[in-house]
Amino acid sequence: MARISLRVVALGYLLFLLVLPVGVIVFRTFENGVGAVIDALTTESALHAFQVTLYVAIPAVIANTIFGVGVAILLVRHRFRGRRLLDALVDLPLAVSPVVVGLALILVYGRFEPIGGWLADRGIDMIFSIPGMVMATIFVSLPLVVRAIAPVLEEIGVEQEQAAWTLGATSWQAFRRVTIPAIKWALAYGMVLSLARSLGEYGAVAVVSGRLVDQTQTMTLFVEERFQNFDQQAAYAAAFVLAVIAVISLLAINLLRPKEGSS
Amino acid sequence: MATASEDSAVAIAAPPASPTARHRPNIGLGLGIGTATLYLSLIVLIPLSAVVLRAFEDGWSGFWASITAPEAAAALKLTVLISILVAAINLVMGTLIAWVLVRDSFRGKAVVEMLIDLPFALPTIVAGLVLLSLYGPNSPLHVNLAYSRIGVLVALLFVTLPFVVRTVQPVLYELDPQMEEAAASLGAGKATTFRRIILPSLLPAMLSGTALAFARSISEFGSTVLISGNLPFQTQVAAVNIFGQIESDNITGAAAVSTVLLVVALAALLLLDALRKWGTHRG
Numbered sequence: 051m052a053r054i055s056l057r058v059v060a061l062g063y064l065l066f067l068l069v070l071p072v073g074v075i076v077f078r079t080f081e082n083g084v085g086a087v088i089d090a091l092t093t094e095s096a097l098h099a100f101q102v103t104l105y106v107a108i109p110a111v112i113a114n115t116i117f118g119v120g121v122a123i124l125l126v127r128h129r130f131r132g133r134r135l136l137d138a139l140v141d142l143p144l145a146v147s148p149v150v151v152g153l154a155l156i157l158v159y160g161r162f163e164p165i166g167g168w169l170a171d172r173g174i175d176m177i178f179s180i181p182g183m184v185m186a187t188i189f190v191s192l193p194l195v196v197r198a199i200a201p202v203l204e205e206i207g208v209e210q211e212q213a214a215w216t217l218g219a220t221s222w223q224a225f226r227r228v229t230i231p232a233i234k235w236a237l238a239y240g241m242v243l244s245l246a247r248s249l250g251e252y253g254a255v256a257v258v259s260g261r262l263v264d265q266t267q268t269m270t271l272f273v274e275e276r277f278q279n280f281d282q283q284a285a286y287a288a289a290f291v292l293a294v295i296a297v298i299s300l301l302a303i304n305l306l307r308p309k310e311g312s313s
Numbered sequence: 314m315a316t317a318s319e320d321s322a323v324a325i326a327a328p329p330a331s332p333t334a335r336h337r338p339n340i341g342l343g344l345g346i347g348t349a350t351l352y353l354s355l356i357v358l359i360p361l362s363a364v365v366l367r368a369f370e371d372g373w374s375g376f377w378a379s380i381t382a383p384e385a386a387a388a389l390k391l392t393v394l395i396s397i398l399v400a401a402i403n404l405v406m407g408t409l410i411a412w413v414l415v416r417d418s419f420r421g422k423a424v425v426e427m428l429i430d431l432p433f434a435l436p437t438i439v440a441g442l443v444l445l446s447l448y449g450p451n452s453p454l455h456v457n458l459a460y461s462r463i464g465v466l467v468a469l470l471f472v473t474l475p476f477v478v479r480t481v482q483p484v485l486y487e488l489d490p491q492m493e494e495a496a497a498s499l500g501a502g503k504a505t506t507f508r509r510i511i512l513p514s515l516l517p518a519m520l521s522g523t524a525l526a527f528a529r530s531i532s533e534f535g536s537t538v539l540i541s542g543n544l545p546f547q548t549q550v551a552a553v554n555i556f557g558q559i560e561s562d563n564i565t566g567a568a569a570v571s572t573v574l575l576v577v578a579l580a581a582l583l584l585l586d587a588l589r590k591w592g593t594h595r596g
Contacts, residue, residue, distance in 0.1 A: 052446070063410070068432070117352055128342055149571070150574060153568065157568070252436055273436075294436045296439070
């Protein structure tokens with residue numbers, strides 16, 4: 051009896067908080083038929099927003115992957131002064147509100163700040179343009195790759211890499227032929243997490259992009275702007291696409307995630 | 314520990330090679346640490362320091378004036394109070410859901426198991442829109458929470474759902490049922506077994522999940538934008554207040570409220586670290 055009532059409470063909570071709301075969005079999106087959805091998604095603004103989203107997310111994921119592998123190797127394979135500090139700093143972005151991320155970047159890279167001004171004089175605009183948005187996206191997804199691969203690096207140990215060195219491999223060869231194959235699933239897991247986060251980031255990008263329609267508008271900004279302008283069809287259609295991307299990443303994450311409780 | 318012993322094993326196994334082997338990685342190591350530090354500084358550290366510096370531009374009194382400005386103070390107070398409530402609800406419901414997922418079995422459990430992570434994968438603005446379409450003005454359930462504090466609460470519960478579930482689950486898996494059976498055979502009732510046997514082992518995980526949920530809730534922005542309607546003194550949370558201040562070019566005020574958020578979130582994470590140590594110490 052107790053078991054059943056616990057189950058009912060748990061599933062009821064999930065139903066009203068999670069399942070029904072997400073279900074309603076599917077209904078709302080297709081309320082006026084598939085044609086209306088396709089029309090809403092193929093307007094110039096919508097297509098531009100897709101494009102901007104990719105321009106922001108892809109460099110951010112690449113940067114996070116390179117940084118993530120490098121820092122995970124530093125943290126797991128080496129002992130140096132300040133290691134614990136670096137370890138803590140990597141998680142810091144998780145504690146920072148997306149809006150604060152945006153503000154922080156404006157305060158350094160804004161046109162009227164020293165560094166931003168210096169860059170602007172050289173023709174590089176950071177804020178209200180793609181580079182700043184990439185930076186904001188890197189900031190919010192910074193720890194994901196590091197935290198995905200660090201435990202695996204720890205687990206595989208260094209014996210195989212050392213064996214490769216003994217056989218005359220250079221550090222790069224050992225890294226490419228031994229380390230990368232060993233961590234590839236964890237790396238893929240971290241990259242999917244990072245990509246999902248990058249495609250879906252809203253707050254930080256809202257601040258640094260200046261929300262310029264048809265210029266710096268990403269998909270998430272498009273959803274908000276269309277909704278505020280009473281274009282519900284476009285807002286729901288774009289939100290639906292983002293939700294589908296989220297579900298696909300979720301499936302990928304579940305396939306790639308190191309299994310819990312199996313040992 | 315493991316790495317240290319491996320290092321010494323290398324030194325013993327290959328003494329002649331060690332001078333060059335030690336020398337070469339050290340240049341690489343220095344370069345690696347330098348690059349990582351520079352990267353983190355440019356993206357994270359310098360910008361965050363700039364926020365704190367800007368907040369104290371007019372000294373302590375300027376900072377104080379910014380965070381006690383009626384709108385900012387109301388937003389901060391609402392954010393902290395509502396996040397405490399969010400944390401408390403997550404503590405109970407998260408543990409309960411984790412329990413059902415580990416100890417119960419029913420059809421479709423695998424799907425539910427996967428759904429738990431959906432709030433992490435779903436963009437926050439979509440989460441807000443999703444909730445508004447069910448609990449908004451055109452609610453099919455005739456429940457309108459738009460522009461109300463309860464609406465904000467629901468949005469925050471949505472985005473923080475996975476934290477407690479995902480920290481408690483692995484600990485529950487590891488829990489030895491023999492202890493519970495022993496307690497039951499010694500005459501303990503279900504409630505006593507839960508309170509005396511299960512709860513003590515779960516508590517560190519429950520509390521660290523709660524701390525994560527609290528930190529997330531404090532800083533949440535996207536999911537609350539649409540459903541809160543951004544009403545100052547009523548539904549405006551701190552992150553939305555900061556956004557408004559940036560839009561109206563009151564950067565110093567925005568920086569001051571941001572600094573408070575940073576401090577509260579860091580305090581929550583320090584607490585989390587202490588809880589983890591406490592947990593491993595006991596386990």
